[in-house]
Amino acid sequence: MVSHSKSRVCFQWIPSHVGVFGNEEADVLAKEGSALSLQSVGTRSAQTALARLRSGHIKSLKFIDKEKAFSSCPCSCPASPAHIIDCIGASARQLWSGEGKGLVELLERHGVMDLV
Numbered sequence: 508m509v510s511h512s513k514s515r516v517c518f519q520w521i522p523s524h525v526g527v528f529g530n531e532e533a534d535v536l537a538k539e540g541s542a543l544s545l546q547s548v549g550t551r552s553a554q555t556a557l558a559r560l561r562s563g564h565i566k567s568l569k570f571i572d573k574e575k576a577f578s579s580c581p582c583s584c585p586a587s588p589a590h591i592i593d594c595i596g597a598s599a600r601q602l603w604s605g606e607g608k609g610l611v612e613l614l615e616r617h618g619v620m621d622l623v
């Protein structure tokens with residue numbers, strides 16, 4: 508990439524925390540960047556929950572004598588994907604549209620993340 512560029516790029520190691528102009532700012536930005544990647548680790552469980560709901564392979568799904576069975580929802584109904592979505596007041600549309608962020612918030616608010 509650098510070799511195809513007409514501008515000259517110079518890489519140089521810079522000692523940290525010795526007052527080099529711009530380096531402290533770069534350090535702050537790097538820390539912010541690493542905090543962002545921690546946040547995306549946080550949303551990973553949300554992404555996993557959505558993927559599980561979309562595929563129907565949620566944690567509450569068990570196979571008993573090769574038949575599908577579901578753990579109980581807090582409302583005591585079988586916690587199938589369709590039931591969970593219905594029970595938390597969400598819609599299938601929320602599951603399939605956008606990031607599903609609102610849906611994940613509903614799952615958390617109703618304490619059913621461990622079923623998904």
Ligand SMILES: [Zn+2]
Pocket residue numbers: 580581582583584590591594
């Ligand atoms: Zn329920």
